Amino acid sequence: MGRPPCCDQNGVKKGPWTPEEDIILVTYIQEHGPGNWRSIPTKTGLVRCSKSCRLRWTNYLRPGIKRGNFTDQEEKMIIHLQALLGNRWAAIASYLPQRTDNDIKNYWNTHLKKKLKKLELSPYEDPIPMSRGQWEKRLQTDIHLARQALCDALSPEKPSASSDLSEAKHKPVPGSSVSSKSVQTLTTIYPSSTENIAKLLKGWTKDPAKQAHRTVVADLSMTDSTFSGGGMPSNRTEVSDNVFESLIKLESLDSSTSGFSRSMSPEISHLQDESRLRFGGDDQEQLSLLLNWLFDEAGKEQLCDFPMADNADSF
């Protein structure tokens, strides 16, 4: 017996999500948390497949997502992780906490593949077959480089997801009607989806072709700074009012655990768990342990100074 469809295919809306749908989804998830995707369409009234809801959330609306403009560092990391892990985009994405697997996959397919082809450094096919020794050496190099990239990415000197998200820790919400405990719980999990949706709405209103759809949107078009607590928009509809207000309130709070640790790779999570058991430290301590591990390894192998060109020659 084949698997039944996750939802009734008839009458299910497909194609791009509208800001209205996004708001409904984000509001629901902020209230109830993600999961139980199957029930979301019925509970929210969204005429969408449950999978579509999940995808929209994980790839677009989820907090802490960075979009576009991959840095050189990220690029290198993706290339080397791809060499190590293959097309396991979810695993690769776990090393880049702010990026989604879909984003990385797209970036690989549209940019990096071509780039590598140009450089004739395809990770899959080498024009000259390697001996076992050469292969092992190359694999080791890849591991070193991936670790180096991870080391760079987690370096406390550079801005990261953890630092971004920890900046506005537990600000009080003056006049909030929502109980502080529940708000804290929610915002611990969803620190910045409001920021994402604000960006989305901003982009939407910029597009003249989409002006016709400006209902709720018209009132939510604002700069990022406005959204992050600077001030309230002046002409808002009643429909958007409550949603927007709740988003503002939630936005001003933050997560203690942050998206960083949540989206860490299983390997890193394992390290954290291990260190928690052994030392019972807080997040900062655990991060330090992780960094120590990295830098210890780096120290042993002079990892952070690993000469890329030198090794490239040996292949």
Place this chain on the structure above:
DNA sequence: AAGGTACTCAACCGCCCTATA
């Protein structure tokens, strides 16, 4: 300016894995 082509990326499809009854 118009038409054709290439590129990008959000979203969908279908398979797989896991949890549960």
Place this chain on the structure above:
DNA sequence: TTATAGGGCGGTTGAGTACCT
């Protein structure tokens, strides 16, 4: 043990946009 549901993942598609001729 098996059937089923829910969710995750990678591959692919196609609409919108940018670029080129």
